[in-house]
Amino acid sequence: MPELPEVETVRRGAAAHLPGRRLRSLTLRRPDLRWPMPAAALQALVGRRCRAVDRRSKYLLLAFDGDAEPVALVHLGMTGRLVVEVVTARAARPEYRRHEHWRMDFGDRLVRFVDPRRFGALDVAPAAALARHPLLRELGREPLEPGFDGAFLFAATRGRRSSIKANLMDSHLLVGVGNIYASEACWRARVRPRRAAGSLRRAECAALTAAVVAVLQAAIDAGGTSFRDYVGVHEDAGFFARELAVYEREGEPCRRCGGTIRRTVDGGRSTYWCAGCQA
DNA sequence: CAACCCACCTGACTGC
DNA sequence: TGCAGTCAGGTGGGTT
Numbered sequence: 001m002p003e004l005p006e007v008e009t010v011r012r013g014a015a016a017h018l019p020g021r022r023l024r025s026l027t028l029r030r031p032d033l034r035w036p037m038p039a040a041a042l043q044a045l046v047g048r049r050c051r052a053v054d055r056r057s058k059y060l061l062l063a064f065d066g067d068a069e070p071v072a073l074v075h076l077g078m079t080g081r082l083v084v085e086v087v088t089a090r091a092a093r094p095e096y097r098r099h100e101h102w103r104m105d106f107g108d109r110l111v112r113f114v115d116p117r118r119f120g121a122l123d124v125a126p127a128a129a130l131a132r133h134p135l136l137r138e139l140g141r142e143p144l145e146p147g148f149d150g151a152f153l154f155a156a157t158r159g160r161r162s163s164i165k166a167n168l169m170d171s172h173l174l175v176g177v178g179n180i181y182a183s184e185a186c187w188r189a190r191v192r193p194r195r196a197a198g199s200l201r202r203a204e205c206a207a208l209t210a211a212v213v214a215v216l217q218a219a220i221d222a223g224g225t226s227f228r229d230y231v232g233v234h235e236d237a238g239f240f241a242r243e244l245a246v247y248e249r250e251g252e253p254c255r256r257c258g259g260t261i262r263r264t265v266d267g268g269r270s271t272y273w274c275a276g277c278q279a
Numbered sequence: 280c281a282a283c284c285c286a287c288c289t290g291a292c293t294g295c
Numbered sequence: 296t297g298c299a300g301t302c303a304g305g306t307g308g309g310t311t
Contacts (some may be wrong), residue, residue, distance in 0.1 A: 003304060032289070066304075078305055117288045119305060162282060178304055228303065
């Protein structure tokens with residue numbers, strides 16, 4: 001569900017509440033999400049103060065103080081929500097919700113992780129070992145950081161026969177772009193999603209990386225795209241859906257050329273594009 | 280390696 | 296009303 005703009009929106013929401021607050025308790029309501037959760041290592045976070053909420057790819061990184069500077073890794077999977085609630089001092093702890101798999105009690109803030117499909121993840125690692133964490137070490141570039149440009153994409157895709165859309169969604173290359181924004185970026189750059197990645201010229205790679213940056217930034221500015229499950233930390237919807245040019249607009253007119261938006265299925269996932277203005 | 284396909288899970292929706 | 300089938304914003308792991 002969430003791509004980079006949604007995770008970044010959640011990160012900002014959590015960062016407004018958690019840093020400086022001490023973790024009072026952590027409750028795991030089941031032993032696993034996508035993978036087993038390390039109960040003992042997670043309990044060792046209790047009593048520590050949250051230092052910062054960062055993000056790498058689609059992982060939220062809750063950094064804590066103390067020995068080894070432990071960092072909790074949170075992935076939202078397809079349907080995960082990180083809900084932050086302001087709790088008044090004397091109120092009873094709220095009831096668990098359906099699909100609430102863990103919670104962190106920060107005293108006057110309560111963090112709930114709600115995830116019906118359980119494709120999410122929770123792990124913990126020392127800050128110094130983060131770059132070597134199995135879930136992080138293979139990740140490619142951050143599109144909103146320096147080094148993500150046309151020259152990089154051009155070099156990275158030479159000889160590749162798989163589609164450019166699949167390459168945009170390949171986290172070994174770049175992170176954060178999922179099924180919505182891959183289609184959107186291709187539309188902005190006027191590139192057909194099924195083009196072999198290796199066939200793109202330098203100028204097309206430059207246009208495409210610029211399009212990725214622009215669409216991700218615009219979506220962050222709008223608080224993300226809410227279609228089905230995604231909401232921010234206060235369960236507020238993002239409003240980028242109304243700015244989407246192609247995603248879930250099959251049969252509707254292209255806002256640029258008036259052509260009809262088409263949907264194709266690639267690798268089992270829907271791709272949206274305009275045959276009129278994407279070469 | 281690159282490229283593909285599957286699995287993991289629940290809920291919403293569609294069509295019979 | 297019920298039931299089967301389809302689809303959904305991710306991604307690691309296994310196979311060719």
